[in-house]
Amino acid sequence: IIMKKALFVYFALITYCFLSCSEKSVNKVTSLVEYDSISVSIDYPILPAYSKLSSFVGDKAVYAVGYNHHLHSLDFVNFSGGKHHVVEFQREGADAILPPVAFCLIGDYIVWEDASGVVLLTLEGKVIKRFSLGSDGEYLMKPLGVTNAALVNLYKGNDHVFIPMTSAEMNENVFIGKSLNLKNSALDFLPIKYPQEIVGMTNILGGLAFPNITDNGNRILYSFPCSSMVYVYDKKSEKMTSIDMKTYTIVNQLDIEGFATMSPRKKFEAESTSARFGETYYSVNLGKYYRVHYGKKEHLFDKTRETYLMLFDENTGSSIEYLLPRHFSEQYMVLDDVIYFMYTNDDDSIFKYAKIDLKNL
Secondary structure: OHHHHHHHHHHHHHHHHHHHHHHOOOEEEEEOOOOEEEEEEOOOOOOOOOOOEEEEEEOOEEEEEEEEOOOOEEEEEEOOOOOOEEEEOEOOOOOEOOOOOEEEEEOOEEEEEEOOEEEEEEOOOOEEEEEOOOOOOOEEOOOOOOOOHHHOOOEEOOOEEEEEOEEOOOOOOOEOEEEEEOOOOEEEEOOOEOOHHHHOOHHHHHHHHOOEEEEEOOEEEEEOOOEOEEEEEEOOOOOEEEEEOOOOOOOOEOOOHHHHOOOHHHHHHHHHHOOEEEEEEEEOOOOEEEEEEEOOOOOOOOOOOOEEEEEEEOOOOOEEEEEOOOOEEEEEEEEOOEEEEEEOOOOOOEEEEEEEEHHHO
16 A cells, blocks of 8 residues: 555656656757658749749739839749749839839739839739828938848738838837728727837938837737847737847847947948847747847858747747748748748749648747
C-alpha cells in the first residue's frame, strides 16, 4: 500500500510538472520547410523582380503587382495561370503621376503616393482625385534625409488605406499617419500617436523609426523597424496595449548612439544594412501575430541576409521563428494569412515565388 501511494504521488508530481511546463511560453527557432515553390512564365515587358509589390485579386485570380520603372507602369503578374497585363501611366497631362514613393491596390482602385501627395487612380491609370497631406509642412510623407525606399509603404484595410507619416518637429502629440476612406474620399488622421519611446529616435534613425501600420479586423497594429515592440489599438474600446514580440535571432532594439554622428551617406548605408522588423499582422483564425524580420547585412551590396518569419501566440506568449531559405528575396506580399515571397531571380523568362500558407506551419 505504501509503495502504491508513493507511485501515485510520483506520477502526480510528473503530471503536474508536465502541465506546468506546457503552460509556459516556448520559443523555438527552426528552418522553414513547409512551402510551395512556383514558377510563372513571363515575357517582355514583365520583369522577373520588382522593388515594390502589392497584391491584387481580380477575375478570381491572384496577381503580384510591381512598379516597372522602365515603362512607368504597373505590371500585373498572374499567379493563377492566366494572362499578365500592364497598365502604363501618363507622364504629362491631367492623368500624369510621378514615380511612386509607395502604392497599393484595393478593390477597383490604385492608391499612389508620390512626391506631390497621394493620388487615387482607376485600375486603368486614370486620376480620380489628388490629395494633399497638409500644406503647413508639419507632417511629412517620408522620413527626413536620405532613406531606404523599402521602409516607406502604404497599407490597405477593407475600404481604406493607411498612410504612415512623420513630422519635422517630433513630439508625443504627433499622429503616426492618416487613413484614406475610399467610400467617401475622406482623408483623416488616425487616432494614434507616436509612442514616447520612439519620439526621440525619429530624427536619428530616419526610416528605421518610420511606422508600419496594418489593419486586422477590430485592431490596428503598428510597429517600427527599429524595435520588436508591437502596439495594438482596439477600435471598439479605443484602448492601446503593447506586445513585445521579442526575437531570439536579431537585436530587439537598435542602438541609436552610432547613428547620431553619421553623415547622410553613412546613415543611408546603416539603414539599408541594419537588422530590422517588418510590419505585423494578426490572424483571427489562428489567434497568432506574425511578422518578417531581417538580420544585419555585412555591406550595402549584399544580395541576401538572414530573414525570419515569426509566429507569436497571443494566449501563451510562445513564438516560433522560421529561418527562410537564402533564395527568398526581401520582397513579399500578404493575402489572407498566405505569404508570397519572391525569389532572387536573374532569369528573364520566369517569375519565381514561394507560397507559405500559415495554417500549415
